[in-house]
Amino acid sequence: MLGNGLLKGLTETARNFFGSYVDKDRLTTIQYPEERAPRIEASRNFPFLVYDGTDPQAGLRCVSCLICEKECPPKCIFIEKSTDKKPDAVGKPQFYPTRFNIDVSVCMSCQICVEVCPFDAIKMDNDFEASATGRFSDLLWTKERLAKSNEYYHHIHPTEAADVDAVLAAARAKAAAPRPPAPSAPGGAPEK
Amino acid sequence: MTHLPLSQTIDQVFVLSKAAIMGHIPAPFQPIASAILSVAPVLVVFPLLFAITTVLERKGLGRMQNRYGPNRVGPFGFSQPIADGIKSLTKEDVIPRTADQVVHFLAPLLLVLAAFLAYAVLPIGRNMVIANLSAGVLFFFAIGSMVELAVFMAGWSSRSKYSLLGAMRAVAQMISYEIPLVLSTIVVIMATGTLSTVAIVDAQARYIGILPHWYVFTPWGFCGFILFMIAATAESNRSPFDLPEGESEIIAGYYIEYSGFKFALFFLGEYLGMFATSGLAITLFLGGWSAPLSSLTWIPSYLWFLLKLLAFIAAFIWVRGTFPRLRMDQLMAFAWKFMLPMTLLNIFDAAVWHLMPHNILRWLVCIALLAIPCLLLNLNLKQRKQLQIRTYRFAD
Numbered sequence: 223m224l225g226n227g228l229l230k231g232l233t234e235t236a237r238n239f240f241g242s243y244v245d246k247d248r249l250t251t252i253q254y255p256e257e258r259a260p261r262i263e264a265s266r267n268f269p270f271l272v273y274d275g276t277d278p279q280a281g282l283r284c285v286s287c288l289i290c291e292k293e294c295p296p297k298c299i300f301i302e303k304s305t306d307k308k309p310d311a312v313g314k315p316q317f318y319p320t321r322f323n324i325d326v327s328v329c330m331s332c333q334i335c336v337e338v339c340p341f342d343a344i345k346m347d348n349d350f351e352a353s354a355t356g357r358f359s360d361l362l363w364t365k366e367r368l369a370k371s372n373e374y375y376h377h378i379h380p381t382e383a384a385d386v387d388a389v390l391a392a393a394r395a396k397a398a399a400p401r402p403p404a405p406s407a408p409g410g411a412p413e414k
Numbered sequence: 415m416t417h418l419p420l421s422q423t424i425d426q427v428f429v430l431s432k433a434a435i436m437g438h439i440p441a442p443f444q445p446i447a448s449a450i451l452s453v454a455p456v457l458v459v460f461p462l463l464f465a466i467t468t469v470l471e472r473k474g475l476g477r478m479q480n481r482y483g484p485n486r487v488g489p490f491g492f493s494q495p496i497a498d499g500i501k502s503l504t505k506e507d508v509i510p511r512t513a514d515q516v517v518h519f520l521a522p523l524l525l526v527l528a529a530f531l532a533y534a535v536l537p538i539g540r541n542m543v544i545a546n547l548s549a550g551v552l553f554f555f556a557i558g559s560m561v562e563l564a565v566f567m568a569g570w571s572s573r574s575k576y577s578l579l580g581a582m583r584a585v586a587q588m589i590s591y592e593i594p595l596v597l598s599t600i601v602v603i604m605a606t607g608t609l610s611t612v613a614i615v616d617a618q619a620r621y622i623g624i625l626p627h628w629y630v631f632t633p634w635g636f637c638g639f640i641l642f643m644i645a646a647t648a649e650s651n652r653s654p655f656d657l658p659e660g661e662s663e664i665i666a667g668y669y670i671e672y673s674g675f676k677f678a679l680f681f682l683g684e685y686l687g688m689f690a691t692s693g694l695a696i697t698l699f700l701g702g703w704s705a706p707l708s709s710l711t712w713i714p715s716y717l718w719f720l721l722k723l724l725a726f727i728a729a730f731i732w733v734r735g736t737f738p739r740l741r742m743d744q745l746m747a748f749a750w751k752f753m754l755p756m757t758l759l760n761i762f763d764a765a766v767w768h769l770m771p772h773n774i775l776r777w778l779v780c781i782a783l784l785a786i787p788c789l790l791l792n793l794n795l796k797q798r799k800q801l802q803i804r805t806y807r808f809a810d
Contacts, residue, residue: 224792235478
């Protein structure tokens with residue numbers, strides 16, 4: 223019949239209109255500040271530095287090898303290497319960053335820093351509430367801001383973090399086992 | 415004043431209070447005071463209605479799409495128009511460097527002016543009309559065609575291809591639909607024999623038993639009403655005929671180069687135009703301010719007008735939330751191939767109605783005169799409805 227489709231469309235919208243008042247399941251939107259959707263595991267935005275233990279600065283896995291700084295395509299990472307050494311996640315004495323800055327206004331979220339890091343020290347975050355009022359000062363994230371615990375990493379990327387933990391545990395076991403025969407192992411990046 | 419019964423006093427409260435105020439004004443100032451007292455309520459009520467409509471529309475559209483709509487500003491988001499108003503007032507008013515400054519400035523003002531002028535002939539309640547012109551309907555359409563001028567001024571003076579495209583579309587559409595709009599009102603003028611809106615409402619404010627004597631309850635009146643509403647939707651650039659705006663193809667059409675309060679004025683003008691054409695539809699077909707049942711006449715006449723207007727606004731929002739936008743050729747084909755023949759047929763139908771004796775046969779003949787062409791069209795469309803198989807000449 224002429225106009226049948228029009229009537230069908232009108233009943234559909236009318237059903238939506240009244241149904242949305244009766245049936246809350248129809249409403250697909252999430253009222254954001256009050257309600258939150260769970261973060262998607264496979265999502266990423268900006269990098270953060272992982273630390274083990276309780277102290278965010280002493281526990282940083284980063285050994286300031288500067289690979290990420292060199293590989294970063296937009297050159298948004300700035301690292302200042304320490305002069306002394308301290309034991310890293312595996313237990314070997316290593317340098318640590320005295321300054322580690324990421325300019326997130328420049329960062330393009332490419333994840334190359336994560337892929338090149340041999341120490342699993344830098345990972346991608348998915349905390350999207352990163353708005354700031356200062357255009358320059360608030361967007362230069364320092365070591366203090368970037369340091370996030372391994373538990374947080376487990377929380378946002380469970381499967382990936384479990385893999386990393388297994389690799390690190392194997393490296394620790396390897397480092398612990400051959401210590402008596404070869405106490406002064408040759409330097410260089412530990413291989414995984 | 416004291417002789418009137420209570421319901422009539424409430425009905426005439428605005429008329430009586432105006433008369434009371436006029437009594438205190440010296441004679442030389444009476445014409446201007448009378449004009450101000452008549453015009454001021456229209457200038458207050460309808461922009462307020464516009465503000466309420468914007469939030470109701472956004473909420474209604476939201477619900478039709480299974481979402482909440484604005485619910486942040488004030489209780490249930492009903493202070494949203496205030497926030498929008500402050501926003502549009504404080505925004506920077508950008509004028510393109512190459513724009514024709516004067517015309518660019520005048521276009522939104524002319525649009526709003528034209529929209530407001532149309533209210534002059536709308537009887538909002540019993541004895542409540544700003545100007546009871548003997549050619550009221552003609553005046554309404556004359557003023558309505560000023561909108562096209564304003565729209566084209568806006569599009570041309572902006573010096574932008576989108577503006578100009580939007581304005582060209584708007585002018586083409588509005589002129590095409592103005593013809594069925596005017597022709598669909600002819601049937602009412604044939605029935606009443608007058609162009610005065612007040613006389614048209616008075617002719618309908620009678621009752622047969624308890625049923626009202628509205629023209630929408632006659633075959634030609636019903637058909638005319640439907641045609642008028644379709645043309646009015648196109649005339650006020652509402653969805654599904656919102657090609658001049660066409661957000662997805664020409665961004666905002668003729669008012670793309672407007673910002674700040676001028677942009678808000680375009681919206682105001684558009685909604686006021688929509689209310690005015692709805693008001694005219696109510697006046698012509700739905701008995702204006704008269705009650706739908708003889709037992710409901712105790713409710714004040716202006717409330718009936720407002721209720722009918724709100725029902726029209728709801729219908730406009732419902733249609734906007736349902737139908738997708740037409741293509742330009744579909745729009746034009748619809749105007750010239752369907753609307754225009756149907757309005758002409760409807761005029762013929764109304765003539766048959768008046769010339770035939772007043773009995774049941776008149777109803778049957780008049781309904782058949784309109785229904786048979788519709789059925790034939792239906793059959794024809796059904797026959798042509800097979801989808802053609804797409805052939806690829808070069809892709810294979």
